[in-house]
Amino acid sequence: MASFAIDSHLNSKVAGLFFITCLITGLAIKHYVYGQKLGFTLTETHFQQHLYKGGWVLRWHNIRKIDTLDYTIQGWTTSIPWIGVEIKDYQAFISTISPKVITQILLHQRSLLYLGLKQHGRQHELEDHIINDKPFFYSDGSCVKGLKAMLANRMMIQKELWGYDLFIAESDVLTSKEEFVGMARRYLAASHSDASI
Template sequence: MPTIHLINQPIQLDSRLKTWLLIIIATAFLTLIMTAPGIKQALLIAGVIACGCGFSYFLLLKGTVEYTLTATHFQQHLFKGGWVVKWSNISHIGICQYSYQGWQTPLPWVGIKLKNYSPYLDSICPRIATEILLDQRPLLYLGLRQTKRNAEFEDMVLDTNQFRTEDGRVYKGLQAMLANRMRYQRENYDYDVFISASDLERPIEDFVGLARRYLAAAKPE
């Protein structure tokens, strides 16, 4: 399977639009310097505009999520870091389902079930692990709700107990918290790793179909 790179960027800027933006900013700077009553005031306004442009560009980068799919692995790239898993360590990929009173409702999350937690825990950036623990709290609560275990949420949401994998690896601290969260999510949804549909550049069904084709084509190790 060929290597492909997918990117979900809130605002796509092509080269021509970038050039026009630079021209507009440069023109604004020159106009301010020529028309402002004083050079200090002109420089101050120009500095404010520059800071605003820089902050907007920072927000654009922060909201960008990229994915790399190769013949051997699947990787997520974010502004703060990312994670990687091999296809050979994935047993299943699908759309997360919420079960209530016998009814199945799809959720806007892609679920990935791993065979072994250790490679994922070793590869993930600490800042991303923290973000997952915070951002996916509603998903944990919803999963506990479907089995009427809401009262256990406070004990599970930030479980700091050490975690031992099936291959005997022991994790503590942030990695243990993430591993415990993954264990609870597997009990709720039968998945360990989750990707929000809002982070995808295509419909969730198309993304899952693409990932499954790579998973099916991957050679076992």
């Protein structure tokens, strides 16, 4: 009887260990598959980020400038691992993005929102901007609500804080941010001059 109790106790420990191992393996696989960054495409006509859940596309004629970001506080300036993209027309950009990608952008770039507010001494405004789903009106008078409005409102405050609307983390690019910005600027300049790269 005692050996049956020991075997039963041992079997439950082995079963529990097996379950935990399967759970950890499943979570690791999910993180790898869903978390991977699939890269960028730069062509003569557009600039595109590919993510597992979708991506976003910007035509070069809808980009005003691309540059690295600097963080300034109390008179000190330091480079941070982000690239900023200034967009001319939100509607052309936002109308093509899926809700999953919008959610990913909002979550991924919230640290920049906090840093931007902090460098302007406006940290107390964070809650007002983190989930701002007020209807957003495009320049043609049309209105968006929900996630698209949240993205447009976030882009507006980021533009006010940083001078850019959309951001790319340096960890998302395969080269240094300076090299990536240099390459993107060559495509941007060629698209505005109708030259080829």
